Amino acid sequence: MSSRDEEGDLGRAAELTARARMGVAFTGAGVSAESGISTFRGRDGLWHRYDPYQVSSIEAFLRDPGRYWSLAAERWRSYAAARPNPGHLALAALEAAGHLRGVVTQNTDGLHRDAGTRCLVELHGNGRRVRCLDCGAIEDRAEVQARLERELPPRCGTCGGRHLKPEVVLFGEPLPARALMEAFELARGCDLMLVVGSSLQVYPAADVPSTAVERGVPLIVVNDEPTPVDVAATVVLRGRSGELLPRLEAEVRRRREAGDTAAPSRSPSSDGRGTSS
Numbered sequence: 001m002s003s004r005d006e007e008g009d010l011g012r013a014a015e016l017t018a019r020a021r022m023g024v025a026f027t028g029a030g031v032s033a034e035s036g037i038s039t040f041r042g043r044d045g046l047w048h049r050y051d052p053y054q055v056s057s058i059e060a061f062l063r064d065p066g067r068y069w070s071l072a073a074e075r076w077r078s079y080a081a082a083r084p085n086p087g088h089l090a091l092a093a094l095e096a097a098g099h100l101r102g103v104v105t106q107n108t109d110g111l112h113r114d115a116g117t118r119c120l121v122e123l124h125g126n127g128r129r130v131r132c133l134d135c136g137a138i139e140d141r142a143e144v145q146a147r148l149e150r151e152l153p154p155r156c157g158t159c160g161g162r163h164l165k166p167e168v169v170l171f172g173e174p175l176p177a178r179a180l181m182e183a184f185e186l187a188r189g190c191d192l193m194l195v196v197g198s199s200l201q202v203y204p205a206a207d208v209p210s211t212a213v214e215r216g217v218p219l220i221v222v223n224d225e226p227t228p229v230d231v232a233a234t235v236v237l238r239g240r241s242g243e244l245l246p247r248l249e250a251e252v253r254r255r256r257e258a259g260d261t262a263a264p265s266r267s268p269s270s271d272g273r274g275t276s277s
């Protein structure tokens with residue numbers, strides 16, 4: 001892509017985003033990768049080193065929680081050190097400015113929350129919490145992590161059970177019903193869908209952006225590799241989300257400040273009182 005095309009695509013994406021009042025960002029592993037969290041798929045994905053069904057399925061976990069935790073312990077180090085990157089921050093800024101209604105994410109690292117995103121739907125759970133499958137007690141992941149060196153698998157602090165599971169969705173488990181419902185609700189009401197850093201290979205999560213696309217809502221894809229919805233996209237921005245989203249956000253802000261688009265407002269016109277516009 002020539003740089004002129006690139007600028008044109010960014011401008012078109014900014015125009016669509018600046019107009020949006022109820023946009024939704026759907027994010028995947030690519031967004032977290034730029035914070036140092038290794039992805040499962042993709043070129044250097046963990047799944048090239050491990051068979052996911054052997055280490056990250058609910059069956060494997062129940063059979064041998066110790067083996068699950070020995071790998072999870074290693075993986076947690078990159079989670080614990082990770083901080084939001086400029087892509088996370090740009091999405092939070094677009095929400096604060098009234099263009100996005102929220103973020104639906106496949107990531108379990110909590111970085112969107114750290115960046116300031118307020119409406120966040122975590123489709124695959126959140127790895128910072130651990131739940132005892134025996135008694136239901138919830139613990140902080142960092143506290144469980146601290147005991148792993150002397151205790152594998154870790155024991156529940158409440159009942160002593162040995163099935164402490166991070167609150168993430170493992171293979172073979174259904175997605176949390178409430179999160180799924182909230183995600184589809186956002187997709188059904190949005191006026192822009194922004195798919196960022198997801199290769200959309202996991203269902204039913206990947207059906208969330210499709211729901212918006214089927215309604216004819218503009219679709220912007222930001223990803224460094226082709227995705228199955230590129231063909232349906234209004235604009236595809238190819239590259240790293242940590243570089244492209246801040247540029248997009250800056251351009252949207254520039255247009256807003258220049259008065260190219262009306263300042264977003266959640267109020268009257270949609271609640272039936274119908275003030276002038």
Ligand SMILES: [Zn+2]
Nearest residue numbers: 132135156159
């Ligand atoms: Zn317990």
